[in-house]
Amino acid sequence: MSGALVTPGRSVRERTAAAVADPDLQAALRNLDRRLRTGTDLARGRPDLRSSAAALRRRTTAELDAHLTRLTEALEEAGAHVHPAPDAAAAVEAVLAVARRHGVRRVVKSKSMATEEIGLAAALAAAGIEVVETDLGEHAVQVAGERPSHLITPVIHKTVGGVAATFRVRTGAEVPGEAESLTRWVRDRLRPQFAAADLSVTGANFAVAETGTLVVVTNEGNADLGMALAPVQVAVVPVEKVVPRLADLAVLLPLLTRAATGQRCTSYVTLVTGPRRPGDLDGPAELHVVLLDNGRRRLVGTRYEEMLACVRCGACLNACPVFRHVSGHAYDATYSGPMGAVLTPLLSGGRRGAELPWASTLCGACTDACPVAIPLADLLVHLRADLRGGDPVAPRPRPARPRSLGAAAWARTWAHPAWYRATTAVAARLGAVVRILGRWSGRDLPPPAAVRFRDWWRRRSCGGGGTAR
């Protein structure tokens, strides 16, 4: 990752507290709340697309290697060079090797979480190559020296006025403070960069195994312009972006754009199959595709395989009551919100983001919002347990521990209605004990109700003529 956090703190607890106390951040989040929720609501309005997409993504991840083989063949048949990258270092080295071979001095880059994940911009800069982020929000983040704070809207942590102020301070230019004029100012600043670039770096929203086609979705046309003008293109494509057939895009594209931004279709959807051919008006003379694994393929066959269905729409972030109050920097990870809280420890084998699964209320809003029905809340619960052993997907024996024995005895006791009734009858009188246990386990356990629900219901039902059980 490159760029700084704007939310200070060593732990997620400290960072969330700092985020909530930051008036500028809270103002920025309030402004965007309605727009982001609209997208989530629109995606919910198409349950037919959601179930088709969920089934399609699960079928694909279950046979991921077969689809990747087919994709590699199709990409090479179309004239692209394929670089399988088992980890971030291999992916960065593949891009640097291309840059060295072509004597690249200047790179235009479009927004891509995969390149954030591998720290590509910092690696290119360290090699003496100038990198220009060309998405407006991503450019603002780059100029500020910060990290993106959302999958789709990287500068969600700033208001329009805040973005303009950043440009003013960092460039010393007269920068307009109104959104449309500011956009025009950034566009004028970026246009010459496209013409001067030696290399264009993009991600891909999908990669079609059937045809070797990369699919790039943007609202600003910046990725398209970079691909059209630069002589060489590198696309960094995480392996789970593979889709079997071109026809699958008819399901996935409308769902992605609805869930991401509330649009029925984004402004630019570009399909790239191979480099420029004789007679083509534009496009790169050379196309390289870095297929990034970095801990993904090892999830296949585990209880976390479903996370590979993610299409990076950001809907779970927008729906999450924690993310909506603290934004992405509080997570201190490339991927934030509920999907980041699951993906970060999984991709790093538990070495990063092990505290993130606790940064959730487990309300289930993320699961409801996800257009491909990933059970995020369930995965967060599983991770809370599995991360105790380090790497959550490493096979390991599960020895019975005193705590597990206690839980087993508790489960056995409450499996019998008579025991359940007897123990809950005395629980109300043990409120102080429950509170002490809660503190001991590091949780805020609410004290038991003074009157049990079943007693309250029986009294109410008898009084109101209902049936008590």
Ligand code: SF4
């Ligand atoms: S987990 Fe679901 S809602 Fe969240 S970014 Fe991925 S696809 Fe979108």
